[in-house]
Amino acid sequence: MTAYEYVKVLSVDIGPRPAGSDNNRRTAEFLRNELEIIGVDEVGTQEFALRPDFWNGTALLAITFTLAILFMLTFYPLFALILSVALPVLTVLEVDSGKEITMRFLPSKTGRNIIGKEKPSGESTKRIILCAHHDSKTQAIPIGVRSYIILLVLVSMLYLFVISLMTVLSVTVLPQAMEITNLVGRGMLLVVPFFFIYAILNYIARFVAQSPGADDDASAVSVILEVAKKLKEEPLSETEVWFLFTDGEEIAMKGAIEFVKTHHEILAESTVINIEGCGVEAPLAYSTKEMSLRTAETSERVIALFQRAARVAGEEAFPISRATTTDGYQFAKHGYDVSTIWRFSDEVREVAHTSKDNMNRIDSAALDNTVRFIDACLREFDGN
Numbered sequence: 001m002t003a004y005e006y007v008k009v010l011s012v013d014i015g016p017r018p019a020g021s022d023n024n025r026r027t028a029e030f031l032r033n034e035l036e037i038i039g040v041d042e043v044g045t046q047e048f049a050l051r052p053d054f055w056n057g058t059a060l061l062a063i064t065f066t067l068a069i070l071f072m073l074t075f076y077p078l079f080a081l082i083l084s085v086a087l088p089v090l091t092v093l094e095v096d097s098g099k100e101i102t103m104r105f106l107p108s109k110t111g112r113n114i115i116g117k118e119k120p121s122g123e124s125t126k127r128i129i130l131c132a133h134h135d136s137k138t139q140a141i142p143i144g145v146r147s148y149i150i151l152l153v154l155v156s157m158l159y160l161f162v163i164s165l166m167t168v169l170s171v172t173v174l175p176q177a178m179e180i181t182n183l184v185g186r187g188m189l190l191v192v193p194f195f196f197i198y199a200i201l202n203y204i205a206r207f208v209a210q211s212p213g214a215d216d217d218a219s220a221v222s223v224i225l226e227v228a229k230k231l232k233e234e235p236l237s238e239t240e241v242w243f244l245f246t247d248g249e250e251i252a253m254k255g256a257i258e259f260v261k262t263h264h265e266i267l268a269e270s271t272v273i274n275i276e277g278c279g280v281e282a283p284l285a286y287s288t289k290e291m292s293l294r295t296a297e298t299s300e301r302v303i304a305l306f307q308r309a310a311r312v313a314g315e316e317a318f319p320i321s322r323a324t325t326t327d328g329y330q331f332a333k334h335g336y337d338v339s340t341i342w343r344f345s346d347e348v349r350e351v352a353h354t355s356k357d358n359m360n361r362i363d364s365a366a367l368d369n370t371v372r373f374i375d376a377c378l379r380e381f382d383g384n
C-alpha cells in the first residue's frame, strides 16, 4: 500500500474514528496488524481508560459550578469563593494533565495506543519516536471561533472569582466592597450563557456531518507506516525507532499522557517527532515551541536536524511558533526533545475537525514528500 492508499483506508473505508467508537477500535486493530505485516521488530498495544464525553463533561462541570457559585453568593459567600477557585483548578488539572477528578463519573471506554519498535542493524545508542494520533474529531464550529468561546469561558471564570471575593470582603473586612459587588453583580447574568453556549456547541457536534479526519491525522499515520517500510528495506545503524500511534489526542491528549506516564524513564533520552496533518498541498512547517498552559522550546539540535533533512528531501521547512496543543505538548512538558511537523496553512486550520477534512483534499505528492522528509530526518539523526 502507498501512503495515499493508507489514508483512503483510514478515512473512507473505516471513516470517522472518534475515541471510544467501534471505528476507532477497528483503526487500532488495522494499524497493529499493518505494523506486523511490515515486519516491525516489536509491536504492542497500550490500553487505557478514556472518556468519550470528556468535552461535554468539562461543560457540565462549568455549568454546575457556575450555578452553585451564583446561588451561594447570597447565603454562603465563602463557599462561593472556594468553588470559584476550584473550578479553574479542576479544569486545568483535567484538561492539561489528564488527572481524572470529576471526569471519573463519566462513562469510560478503552483507548489504544499502538506502539512499534524497530531496532538498528548495530548496537542501539539513541532513540527517536515518531508520533501521530489515530483518532479523529468532529466539531460543530470552526477552530477559530471556538478559541473565542474558550476565551469567554476563561473570562467568565475570572469574573466568578472576582465577584465571590468581593462578596466575601464586603461581609467581613471591607464593607465598601459591597458597592463594587453590586456594580459587578449586574453583569452576573452574562456569565451563564457563555458556559451554555460552550455546552450546546459541544453537544451539537455529534449531529453534524462527522469528520473523516483524512489530513488530521490519517495522513501522518500513513506517512509513519511508509517510513517503517523504508526502515525495513534500509535499516539505521545505531538508532532505535519507535512508531507511536496515539488514541484520544482529541480528548485532551489522553493517549500521549498515558504513554508518557508509563514510559517515563525509558524515554528520558529520546527525541520525539510528532506529526500532524501532512497530506495537503501546503508548506512544510515545524513548531519551535509546544505551548498550552506552559511553554517548552524546541531544541536547536532538532531545528538543525529539520533544516538538514529538508535540504536532503528537496523541501523547505518553516518554523511556526503559534500555540500547538497537540501530543507534542505532553512530551515537551516532561522535558523531552520534541517538535511537531505539519503542512500548515490557514485553510488547514479552517477545515480541521469538519466533514471537509476528507480524501478530496489529500495530495499524494505531499504525502510522499513528507515520507522523504521524515526518512531524511531519521538518517541524518542516525549519522550524527
Ligand SMILES: [Zn+2]
Residues within 6 Å of the ligand: 133, 216, 217, 249, 276, 277
Ligand atoms: Zn490532530
